[in-house]
Amino acid sequence: MRTDPSLRADSTPSSPAFLCLSLAKGDREVALRDYLLRLGASAEIRPDLTIRTTWDAEDDLTAFVDSWAETNRVHVELRSEHPL
Numbered sequence: 203m204r205t206d207p208s209l210r211a212d213s214t215p216s217s218p219a220f221l222c223l224s225l226a227k228g229d230r231e232v233a234l235r236d237y238l239l240r241l242g243a244s245a246e247i248r249p250d251l252t253i254r255t256t257w258d259a260e261d262d263l264t265a266f267v268d269s270w271a272e273t274n275r276v277h278v279e280l281r282s283e284h285p286l
Contacts, residue, residue: 223253223267226277234278237270 225231231247238245243263244256257263264280271278 221255221257221263222281223255224279224281225251225253226279230274230276233274234267234270234276237266241266 223234225234228251231251231253235245235247235253238253238255241263242258246254248254255263267278267280270276
């Protein structure tokens with residue numbers, strides 16, 4: 203998984219993380235979205251096949267996504283996104 207070194211995907215309830223995930227393989231977006239939903243994150247697949255997620259927990263979302271990517275042998279790029 204490729205992540206900006208300064209990016210921390212964890213947050214406090216008052217400041218949710220807005221993240222955008224891009225998968226190298228274009229057939230796993232639904233699986234990753236469902237995984238994020240099971241973790242309690244919001245997750246939406248966009249028309250460009252990226253996934254926008256909001257994470258309100260104190261856990262580090264990057265660790266969960268990294269584990270999923272390694273298990274599924276899929277390259278995932280993670281970048282922060284400012285709320286609209």
